[in-house]
Amino acid sequence: MSESELISLQRANQELRALNESLRSAQHQLLQSERLASIGQLAAGVAHEINNPIGYVFSNFGTLEAYLERLFEMLEAYEQAEAELADSAVATRLAALRARVELDYLKQDIPLLMGESKEGLSRVRKIVQDLKDFSRVDTHQEWxxxxxxxxxxxxxxxxxxxxxxxxxxxxxxxxxxxxxxxxxxxxxxxxxxxxxxxxxxxxxxxxxxxxxxxxxxxxxxxxxxxxxxxxxxxxxxxxxxxxxxxxxxxxxxxxxxxxxxxxxxxxxxxxxxxxxxxxxxxxxxxxxxxxxxxxxxx
Ligand SMILES: Nc1ncnc2c1ncn2[C@@H]1O[C@H](COP(=O)(O)OP(=O)(O)OP(=O)(O)O)[C@@H](O)[C@H]1O
Ligand SMILES: [Mg+2]
Structure with a gap:
């Protein structure tokens, strides 16, 4: 084989290799996009279903937080009044009840639970938003x-x-x-x-x-x-x-x-x-x- 033939063969080989590589990469991207398309549809459905309930749970949660604050305020007033109770039988009963329901602990723990739950809810909301972005259900953007x-x-x-x-x-x-x-x-x-x-x-x-x-x-x-x-x-x-x-x-x-x-x-x-x-x-x-x-x- 002459040298020029060899060179042209080598070149052809190189080109084929490059072509092969780009084919493989194109195939990979195609497979990936197909897979993403079907997962996208599923994700869109799930996101849509979760979005509604998470919306009202989130909003109710905010209201609940405000209500609890008012309840705690009222409780505070009751507690002060309790200290001034003349009837000691009532006072004893209230003290026993307070101990049984662990009122002090509740007062401490409820805000913590609320905080944690709120954080969890925010996280779920973020995931749903990501899913929606992913499936592009509500994008009407301008190029x-x-x-x-x-x-x-x-x-x-x-x-x-x-x-x-x-x-x-x-x-x-x-x-x-x-x-x-x-x-x-x-x-x-x-x-x-x-x-x-x-x-x-x-x-x-x-x-x-x-x-x-x-x-x-x-x-x-x-x-x-x-x-x-x-x-x-x-x-x-x-x-x-x-x-x-x-x-x-x-x-x-x-x-x-x-x-x-x-x-x-x-x-x-x-x-x-x-x-x-x-x-x-x-x-x-x-x-x-x-x-x-x-x-x-x-
Ligand atoms: N720059 C990087 N260095 C090392 N690993 C990475 C890098 N980028 C991505 N990864 C790997 O790819 C995985 C997927 O990344 P991806 O961004 O999709 O999800 P995530 O970062 O785990 O979670 P999310 O982005 O949803 O918060 C990561 O968990 C990590 O293992
Ligand atoms: Mg990431």
């Missing part, structure tokens, strides 16, 4: 031309509290054009990536780098952390709804699936590379102009 950097900066402000005790944030922004997008949804994506990055940082202070750049008619944003990394066995599942390695109450496992759905709606892609023990980098790639494929995902 606009917006600056990603502005969105990232405001998102960084929002999560500053979550991050500032764990990591420094470094911005390495390229010169990005405005892109046609749903800005608040993309902020949701950055928010999830940033919070995840912060959560991945161990006891030692870490670093989160937010990078951006342009590639042809696409822009990309990376969120990289030097935290725990993601074990290879988990990589295929991190975008699945409810996949979480965080303790109950800390993570719902919806963040990345939400992000995935939003990026997909923008006809973009989200990629991840991670090295356990060293860190993780998520890259979101988005077209500058919204492709004219109507009816696909609005």
């Amino acid at each position: 606009v031309w917006a600056s990603l950097h502005q969105g990232i900066d405001s998102t960084l402000n929002i999560v500053a509290n979550e991050i500032k005790y764990r990591a420094d944030v470094r911005r390495e922004f390229g010169a990005l054009p405005d892109i046609e997008c749903l800005p608040s949804e993309l902020n949701q994506v950055f928010l999830n990536l940033l919070v995840n990055a912060a959560h991945a940082i161990g006891p030692q202070r870490g670093l989160i780098v937010v990078r951006s750049g342009v590639a042809g008619d696409q822009v990309w944003v990376e969120v990289e952390d030097n935290g725990s990394g993601i074990p290879a066995a988990h990589l295929a599942r991190i975008f699945d709804p409810f996949f979480t390695t965080k303790p109950v109450g800390r993570g719902t496992g919806l963040g990345l699936s939400l992000a995935y759905g939003i990026v997909q709606k923008h006809h973009g892609r989200i990629d991840v590379r991670s090295e356990p023990g060293h860190g993780t980098c998520f890259r979101v790639t988005l077209p500058v102009r919204r492709p004219a494929v109507e009816g696909l995902a609005t």
